[in-house]
Amino acid sequence: MLAYFLIISTVLFTVFVLFSYWQERxxxxxxxxxxxxxxxxxCVPKPxxxxxxxxxxxxxVGYVATDGSxxxxxxxxxWQHSAGYNGTVLFLGDNLYPVGLPAETHRHHAAAISRLDYLLGIINPFEGRKIFLSGNHDWNKGRKKGLEYVLRQEKHVVEALQDEDSYLPRNGCPGPDTIQLAEGMLLLVINTQWWVQRGExxxxxxxxxxxxxxEDFFLRLNKILRHNRHQRIVVAAHHPLYSNALHGGKFTIKQHIFPLTAAHKRIYIPLPIFGSIYPFYRQLFGAYEDMSHRKYRKMRKxxxxxxxQYSNIVYVAGHDHNLQHFEVRDNHYIVSGSGSKTSFVKKGGKATFTLEQRGFFVLxxxxxxxxxxxxxxANENETSPKPGAVVFRKELHPVLKPIEQV
Incomplete structure (x- = not known):
């Protein structure tokens, strides 16, 4: 009897796994x-x-190719050519992998400087604003001495672009920093890594x-939002507040069955049941960079x-390597983290749009x-649209009073 039960259970489990894998594929x-x-x-803007x-x-963008390809x-x-002076390019953190910009004596320093200088060379001729934020990898992957790493990167970017507002918030502080991009449009920048950073x-x-x-940060943030209810507010940060991907606790069936692929993509050693311990841990308790981690969870809450309390906010983040959009309580939450690599994103839930593809959002x-x-x-394979194709467009309500033309 026990043998029949084990056989039936194994068959049902196998069918479930195969069906779930097929659905994901x-x-x-x-x-x-x-x-x-x-x-x-x-849906298009008015004529x-x-x-x-x-x-x-x-x-x-920490893994972009630096050979022009x-x-x-x-x-x-x-986009820079079409936007011109009336544009802002905003890098949402994790600008350099794996650990940001280390000291000159570090073995990764030369490669990091070369990659950062290449990126700066691409945007330096751009007539509009150029702004960098920091992410967990820029802070030595969230570990100790991370402040030294991010301050080194900040100094290099500010000197290269000759703009004190090109790296925000300054000095590794939490923010919030504000820039009036246009009449009726305010940019607000938050350093979310500050809350989850280990060490100094x-x-x-x-x-x-x-x-x-x-606590003064939250008072200051609320004051800025309250005084600017009449205009659109774009909040930029590294960590998303909603996500259907890894840092939001979403895993693939493959990650449950072959958990060692998290260490290396070719380690296909099946560990069913035991392999689910790691995903469940990330979902319930989380690493420092996960929404379920107590520090991240407290910040998010x-x-x-x-x-x-407001209805004029667009919150944009990176961190998860995909494209996502959520509309929650009249505000909009965007994940635009597939600048140099991609990872699984689950469909449905509160999301209005998701895509596991390299590219970025434009507002x-x-x-x-x-x-x-x-x-x-921006990339092409057998299932994706042609490079440069717009794959989603949406008007973000409410529509505010028209701008007075000069």
């Missing part, structure tokens, strides 16, 4: 759209709308931060409690008060 590298957004191709400002969000950077250059992190005026208690603000997002892909 069906939509890997294919766009997912919420039912209400399936007809997005017919009389004139572009006021455009923002390109590139997350996790990288499709994301080619797509960025095309700055706080207090003696370290270049404008307050001595982190505080930020959302404030954001939910366009028009004279009519309309605000639109577009997701463009």
């Amino acid at each position: 069906k939509y890997r590298n294919k766009p997912y759209y919420k039912l209400s957004d399936v007809g997005w191709r017919q 009389e709308a004139q572009l006021v400002h455009s923002i390109a969000f590139l997350g996790d 990288d499709p994301v950077l080619k797509l960025l250059q095309e 992190k700055p706080m207090g005026r003696q370290e270049g931060c404008p307050y001595d208690d982190i 505080r930020l959302l409690r404030i954001f939910h 366009n603000y028009y004279s009519t008060g309309e605000l639109w997002i577009e997701a463009a892909v």
Whole structure:
């Protein structure tokens, strides 16, 4: 009797695994759209709308090719040419893999400097704003001495671009920093890595931060949002507040059955049941970079409690290596983290759009008060659209009062 039970259980488990794997394979590298957004191709700005400002969000570009062949950077250059002076290119952190910009004596220093200089060379001729944020990898992968790494990167970027606002927030502080990009459009930058960073992190005026208690950050953030309810607010950070991917606790069947592929993609040693311990741990307790980790969870809860009081916020982050859009309580949450690599993203849930593809989001603000997002892909394989193709477009409500034309 026990033998029959074991055989039936094994067969059912195998069928379940194969079916789940087949379901995942069906939509890997294919766009997912919420039912209400399936007809997005017919949605365009009003004919009389004139572009006021455009923002390109590139997350996790730390592995871009530096030989002139990288499709994301080619797509960025095309966008730079069209956006011109009325554009902002914003790098959402993890600008350098694996550990940011180490000291000159470190074995990775030369390669990191070369990669960073190549990226700076691509954007330096751009007439618009150029802004870098920091991510966990820029902070020595979130480990001790991370502050030294990020300050070294900040100094290099600011000196190269000759712009004090090209790396925000400054001095590794939490922020928030604000820049008025256009009339009716405010950029607000937060250093979310500060909350989850291990080791030294700055706080207090003696370290270049404008307050001595982190609670003052939340008071300052709420004050900025309250005083700017009349305009669009774009919040840029590295860590997403909603995600259907790894850092949001979503794993593939392969990761449950072959958990050692997390260490190396070729280690296909089946460990069913035991292999699920690692994904379940990441879902329940999390690494420092996961939403389920207590520090990340606390930060996310505080930020959302404030954001939910308003309805004019677009929050954009990287961290997960894919493209995602969520609409929650009249605000919009975007993940644009596939600047140099991709990873699995689960369809459905609260998401209106997801795609496991290299590319980035663009936010366009028009004279009519309309605000639109577009997701463009940059690489090509047998299942993807052609490079540079827009794969999602959506107007972000509410529409505010039209801008007065000069």
